Amino acid sequence: MNVTLYIWRQKNAHAKGKMEKYEARDLSPNMSFLEMLDVVNEDLITQGVEPIHFDHDCREGICGACSLVINGRPHGKQHATTTCELRMRHFKDGDTIYVEPFRAKAFPIVKDLTVDRGAMDRIMQAGGFVSVNTGGMPDANAIPISKKDSDTAMDAAACIGCGACVAACPNASAMLFVAAKVSHLAYLPQGKVEAKKRVQAIVSQMDKEGFGNCTNHLECEAACPKEISVKFIAKMNREYMRSSVVSK
Amino acid sequence: MSAVQVDTMSVHQPQAVYKTSIGKKIIMAITGITFVGFITGHMLGNLQIFLGQDRLNAYAEALQGLGALLWFIRAFLLAFIALHIIFAIILYFENRSSRPIRNVRVHNIESSLASRTKIFSGLLIFFFVTYHLLHFTLIVTNPEYAALKDSLGRHDVYSMMILGFQNYIISGVYILAILSLSFHLSHSVFSLFQTLGLNNAAWVPRLRMISNIFAVLIFIGYVSIPVGILFNLAKLPEGGLL
Numbered sequence: 375m376n377v378t379l380y381i382w383r384q385k386n387a388h389a390k391g392k393m394e395k396y397e398a399r400d401l402s403p404n405m406s407f408l409e410m411l412d413v414v415n416e417d418l419i420t421q422g423v424e425p426i427h428f429d430h431d432c433r434e435g436i437c438g439a440c441s442l443v444i445n446g447r448p449h450g451k452q453h454a455t456t457t458c459e460l461r462m463r464h465f466k467d468g469d470t471i472y473v474e475p476f477r478a479k480a481f482p483i484v485k486d487l488t489v490d491r492g493a494m495d496r497i498m499q500a501g502g503f504v505s506v507n508t509g510g511m512p513d514a515n516a517i518p519i520s521k522k523d524s525d526t527a528m529d530a531a532a533c534i535g536c537g538a539c540v541a542a543c544p545n546a547s548a549m550l551f552v553a554a555k556v557s558h559l560a561y562l563p564q565g566k567v568e569a570k571k572r573v574q575a576i577v578s579q580m581d582k583e584g585f586g587n588c589t590n591h592l593e594c595e596a597a598c599p600k601e602i603s604v605k606f607i608a609k610m611n612r613e614y615m616r617s618s619v620v621s622k
Numbered sequence: 623m624s625a626v627q628v629d630t631m632s633v634h635q636p637q638a639v640y641k642t643s644i645g646k647k648i649i650m651a652i653t654g655i656t657f658v659g660f661i662t663g664h665m666l667g668n669l670q671i672f673l674g675q676d677r678l679n680a681y682a683e684a685l686q687g688l689g690a691l692l693w694f695i696r697a698f699l700l701a702f703i704a705l706h707i708i709f710a711i712i713l714y715f716e717n718r719s720s721r722p723i724r725n726v727r728v729h730n731i732e733s734s735l736a737s738r739t740k741i742f743s744g745l746l747i748f749f750f751v752t753y754h755l756l757h758f759t760l761i762v763t764n765p766e767y768a769a770l771k772d773s774l775g776r777h778d779v780y781s782m783m784i785l786g787f788q789n790y791i792i793s794g795v796y797i798l799a800i801l802s803l804s805f806h807l808s809h810s811v812f813s814l815f816q817t818l819g820l821n822n823a824a825w826v827p828r829l830r831m832i833s834n835i836f837a838v839l840i841f842i843g844y845v846s847i848p849v850g851i852l853f854n855l856a857k858l859p860e861g862g863l864l
């Protein structure tokens with residue numbers, strides 16, 4: 375199959391970027407979207423053209439490194455699927471595909487389709503952890519956790535931190551990501567200890583990074599490759615309110 | 623070796639609530655919930671126009687009879703309107719600047735035109751409310767209304783409304799304003815519950831539905847007043863104006 379690509383090319387963080395047209399020929403429908411870009415890049419390299427830069431790592435939908443806004447949708451139109459897991463068979467022969475980076479002020483472009491998502495790491499450093507003053511390994515099941523809570527915490531923990539929620543949000547808000555981290559830990563006894571401090575620390579870091587404010591458009595949930603629910607944003611809002619009222 | 627106690631999360635001064643992104647949302651939600659209450663009450667109160675002159679004028683007089691309390695409520699509403707607008711503007715500009723370069727292709731799925739244009743529907747509502755207050759509450763635009771009295775000597779709010787809405791332009795502007803209000807509300811009710819954390823996975827679709835239904839009810843309720851008047855369902859009193 376053949377497709378026509380319009381891809382965002384930008385030399386570096388300060389350069390002005392633009393969409394450029396590429397033809398991808400003789401593709402197998404079983405290729406992943408990233409493999410298709412690899413093929414295009416092989417071609418560009420033989421022509422002596424700078425290949426297209428994009429992020430990727432595991433290529434099996436678990437690491438959160440791949441990104442790309444494909445035809446206006448982060449990770450493309452396939453529901454609950456990362457770009458690396460998206461296959462060319464999800465497109466039609468002769469399709470025109472627009473490929474752009476995950477855009478946000480908080481995600482500066484490094485080159486082409488690669489953006490710096492360090493803001494999300496700094497949010498994690500601010501509160502996305504539990505402080506454990508190490509000792510021996512605790513016994514399994516020493517702390518009972520209800521099935522319901524552990525399931526809910528796991529649903530939130532499914533977040534791979536790819537930033538699709540930010541890219542999908544009309545306001546470039548990182549609320550779904552942050553809410554997943556806050557909720558995941560807030561449902562577990564280990565996380566409850568620092569829950570009040572965490573939500574304050576993590577929200578203030580999120581704001582500092584220049585993400586937009588959530589206005590409940592729900593685009594994030596629709597774009598999330600791990601189907602993180604906006605119910606976690608409601609949960610984070612509750613956690614935040616409690617911490618603001620009680621901590622004084 | 624003794625363990626070193628490291629408390630990494632404490633190096634942090636909590637931000638003032640109104641400065642954080644969630645705090646700003648909460649201010650929008652709490653002021654918003656007040657307007658939802660006011661809009662409902664105001665509609666139910668004024669629908670009494672269809673119950674006749676006596677009923678509506680008695681209601682209006684009872685409201686006036688609240689005296690200091692009425693002024694307190696008005697001041698409270700005005701302050702909330704100011705807060706809602708100020709924070710809406712702050713949020714609008716912050717949210718615009720959070721993505722300086724937009725995508726060439728944008729494909730929205732869950733958001734609605736209403737949710738993405740609330741700043742504009744809100745602006746229209748603001749202009750209309752200003753006019754509406756000058757028209758019916760402060761009686762600046764049509765000073766002749768002030769002299770209207772009913773047979774019991776009460777301010778004749780009933781005739782004032784009928785005279786007002788018999789004017790096609792006033793009714794037309796009013797209907798358009800209610801349209802933008804309903805548009806605004808279709809996302810508001812869901813949004814405020816979500817912001818206040820009163821939501822879970824099962825209630826997300828339900829609250830969105832309730833939000834839409836509420837917007838439609840508000841539209842029908844308010845628009846029935848000018849439409850009812852233009853179709854003579856509520857007429858000027860028999861003996862003419864006093």
Ligand code: FES
Nearest residue numbers: 431433438440458
């Ligand atoms: S490359 Fe790891 S999730 Fe796509």
